[in-house]
Amino acid sequence: MVFLVALPLSIGIAVASGAPVVAGLIAAIVGGIVCAVVGGSPLQVSGPAAGLTVVVAELVAQFGWKATCAITAAAGVMQILLGLSRIARAALAIAPIVVHAMLAGIGITIALQQVHVLLGGGPRSNAWENLTALPGQVAAPQWSEVLIGGLVIAVMLLWRFAPGKVRVVPAALVAVVLATSVSYLPGLSTDRITLDESVIDAIGLPEMPEGTWSAIAIAVLTVALIASVESLLSATAVDKMHTGPRTDFNRELVGQGTANVGSGLLGGLPVTGVIVRSTANVSAGAKTRASAALHGVWLLLFSVFLVNVVEMIPNAALAGLLIVIGIQLVKLAHIDLARRTGELVIYCVTLAAVVFLNLLEGVMIGLVLAIAIAAWRIVRVSIVAEDLTDRIETDGPARWHVAITGSCSFLALPRLTAALASIPPGAEVFVDLNVDYLDHAAMDTLTEWIRQRRDKGDEVTVTETGTARMEFAHDRPPRRDTEGRRVISALRSILPPQFAGGVDRFNNGLAPLLRMADADAPHDPHTMLVTCADARILPNLITDSAPGELLNVRNVGNLVGGDLSVESALSYAVERLSVRTIAICGHSGCDAMHDLMHGTARGSMQQWLDHGAESLAAFRDYHPVARAAAEAGFTGADQLSVVNVATQVQAVQRHPQVAERIAEGSVTVVGMFLDLATARLYLVGAEEVTEIDQRGASTAKSATT
Incomplete structure (x- = not known):
């Protein structure tokens, strides 16, 4: 499956780069096999990538093809050194927004070049010339080329609507095969790919670049950094697609460098990890690195025994393919993310610089701007x-x-x-x-x-x-x-x-x-909450209450009757603070209710739990709320906890000062129960237990229903 995806893409990228067509196949073969064997990403597939198309085209124009191969090999050596120095993750420190904008700029540059080929002309030397010459090219198109290229674009865009079983076949392969078949219809004439030599004949040692050492060093550094960043970002994305072993980034960088050394020495394009092929690999069910290696083997067999098939492909078909690939590099999701995160300026400036200057200058401008904005955000x-x-x-x-x-x-x-x-x-x-x-x-x-x-x-x-x-x-x-x-x-x-x-x-x-803006602001909580002292109960968290809204009273077992501290808190709450609600909150797994039920408490704990005798008696007399708790799924001591809440509510309602406020209608007493296992909160009435679900709906369990 990956072989079928990689075949037309490798040829198209070579054409767009201004390199020999076989250079794309060599890079795909070497990248597929070497990176799979040596690299650290189990399911990533490597080969020639659109992200380096513009760079390679500039290098070919400046140094020539053979010298570009030497630069590729030198860049591979640098990648190996970076991997061995174990700083591979440092490449991921480049702002993702700059990488997204770089890829978008490359995509626009490729599309501007190839639209001229699709219209029957030839690409200009830079994006500005391609843009200014476009109106004239549109006015005088070659309709045969437009038909073939347009057919490829249509198939690529509409293939996602095909039936699921049909979509198993890659869209790029279907589009190129269909366009090639149509190109042989009577009355259509089109230029086709020309292979000057076979893959075997194309293998040869590179030549040393001619030029200043600074220019050569910048070229090597550019290829090494862009190939490394793109490969590592792709590997990171692939790791998110599966649950198998994770990528060893340093080893992956060594593998990418080894592949680039091999590709450069054999006459191939620079190699990177490619997200399109890697996605196809994972989607097709790949489990080990053998799939990536076998895709390279299939490419090798095709390149040796089926060379004549490549020469049947029209240039316009590859132009249509590359236009779609270029446009797909401009992702609306990345633009929207940049807008939402306040990085749209970085995205636009980097994209414009990549398109109208060159890749290296564009990336550097984007990085400087990203660092400046980040510094401003930090120091402001x-x-x-x-x-x-x-x-x-x-x-x-x-x-x-x-x-x-x-x-x-x-x-x-x-x-x-x-x-x-x-x-x-x-x-x-x-x-x-x-x-x-x-x-x-x-x-x-x-x-x-x-x-x-x-x-x-x-x-x-x-x-x-x-x-x-x-x-x-x-x-x-x-x-x-x-x-x-x-x-x-x-x-x-x-x-x-x-x-x-x-x-x-x-x-x-x-x-x-x-901190309060006014230190003299009155203490005016709206609710008094009596809860158990259990450390797992967080009153303000479970009620989503801000500071000053709750008067919290906590003791072992959330007991009310007979305790001076609770008595004084009740008086303080209703007389001094005029709270509107008094709530009693019990919980599941309460040690106090367990000890009360089984009589296992000793010493002062036993004396304290004597205040729960009324609750225990009500539980043993089959209190209606106990049956409701059983219907709600609670057992044993948890049922006693629910009964205890209902009993303590009744005790508070009998309190003279509270009873007076209840009669006036100024105070409400409620019972609550927290199930720790499910984090669900229940309202406890005299005879029912009401569950409050996450959507705010409630279902009541009572002894009478």
Whole structure:
């Protein structure tokens, strides 16, 4: 299957590169066999790729074909050295958006070249000339060529609508065979591929390039880097298509380099990993590297014994094939991704530079722009100064909040000074400094402003929650994640690592979200939640509640009656805080309910669980909610946990202060049960258990239904 896909593509890429047709077949044979045997990607298929077409065409025009083969071999040596140095993954550090734009630029360049061939003419030397000459070529087409090339384009685009069993045959093969057959109809005349020699005759040693060493070095570096990046990115994509062994990137780079050395010495095109052939390989059910090697063997047999078949193919057919391949390199998904991620400028600039300058300059321009934008995103800082006076409704001085977040350096001084200057005299200012980088220039500006405000009698409060601290700004060069973590380092020496790490994450992530703009804001939770002390219960998480919304009371078994701490919390909640809801939450797998049910508790634990005697008695008397819990699938101590929730709800409802609020309609008491195994939450009534599913629908299980 891969052989059938690779055959027309290899020939077409050779034609588009300005190289001998057999050079594409040689590269496909060597790449298929050598990379499969030596490389580190089990299912990737290698051969000549469209991504190097423009580069090879420029090298052939500058140095000649034989010298280009020498450059290919030298690039292979460089790839081997890179693989042996074990830095293959460094090639993946190139911004993917630049690679996407590079491939799109190559695709547009190929399409602009080949549309002239499809119209019966010849390609110009660069994209601008191809573009400006296109109107004249369109005005005087060769209709036989247009018919044949258009037929290939139509088949390639419409093949995905064919029946599934028919689509097993590659579209490129069907298109070329059909167009070749049509080209022999009476009245049609077309130029066909010419093979000056067979694959065996074409094998020969390359020639040393003539030119400056710098030009040769740049050519070798260009081929090596582009071939390496394209191969490694392709291997990464192939790994996502199957569940077998993963790619050894360093070994894969050695394999690609070995193949390029062999291809260059034998007179072939540069070799890379090719995603089109690799996708066909995986889709056809390949399991081992033998499939990629056998595709090379099939190509070798075809090239030796069926050479005359190649010369039957019209040039216009390959032009149509290459136009489709070129357009397919421009992926709308990549453009949309660039738009959504704010990288559309990088994409467009790189694409335009590749098309209208050359591949190397285009990629370098794209990389520089990507690095510049990334650096800007890293060093930029958010500075917000807002007046909180109207929100707080205070009779005192105006209150302002200044939030500085990110990396604060001298680059931010214009915005920092403007924000600070906007705060009126006499205002009380809260400065929230949450930065991971603070240089001395920004620190000096901030401290001088604070000093001046305080000298005038204004109150300025500074909170520092980031890893960069003002006290260290003059001690040494600015750095990230160093002295700001001294407290965490000290914690790690005396606390469990999980706890210290949690404090670390809190300081650098959640703390800024928890700070209140107004420290005098009233404590006004809407719900009191009584839950078990079990460490697996996270009240604010399971109720999706923000700080200040829940009054949490926790004890072993979420028991209410007879405990002074719960009594005082109830009084505080309804009298002082005027909560609107009181909720009791039990859970599955509760050790307290297990001990209560089986009488295994001892000492103070046994004394505490005596408060659950009413729940145990109700359970043994077959409380209606116990039967509902059984119908919901709960057994043993979990049923007792559900009954305990219902019993504690009743106990809270009997509380004098709560009962008074219930009568007024200002307080509601509810019961909840959390099944830890499924993370499902249930509402517990007097006689029913109601499951709340993920879509918000509920199904009730009661003793009466």
